[in-house]
Amino acid sequence: ETGVTQTPRHLVMGMTNKKSLKCEQHLGHNAMYWYKQSAKKPLELMFVYSLEERVENNSVPSRFSPECPNSSHLFLHLHTLQPEDSALYLCASSQDRRTTNEKLFFGSGTQLSVL
């Protein structure tokens, strides 16, 4: 148990659907992240939030829309996705965004399949 909880664990959606991924951290951390893990690719950073403010958006298509209502919760809203968006989406948190010696604590991920 890492203290970071993601729901749902699995999601199958059509290209016209709208769905949301949820992440909650119970560690009192100030920074939260969305990562994408596609088959045979490194983990790719998508978004970074620090103290509820989005500090980074790594050229992610607008069909992915993050939301961070408070420092404990992070959402990823999905709409009109493509089959190539099928991947494992991982949420992570860290104590602080401002140093490099930060360990990330990951959730178990949401395995997304877009049909």
Next chain:
Amino acid sequence: DQQVKQNSPSLSVQEGRISILNCDYTNSMFDYFLWYKKYPAEGPTFLISISSIKDKNEDGRFTVFLNKSAKHLSLHIVPSQPGDSAVYFCAASARANYGGSQGNLIFGKGTKLSVKP
């Protein structure tokens, strides 16, 4: 262009022997390196880290070695146990604001370790 490379997608080792997982990086600005371990259906969990001011860090059965001149690090597991079977990710970050990505962890593709009883 990959900045962190794990060139071996898989490694198989006998229980009790040493496992050596390798990682190469291209960005000389990286100054902090981490290893994460991932079991199926779980997220990655932190295993061990090393700062660029050191060349070795040890934690129980796990030791990470850093060779800055070769831009290479390795994770040694001794002795290997069946429970160590997992995917191991190497990650690196830079203190300076390199390409606007200060502090972001850059991951390799991972190496799948299988430890056979």
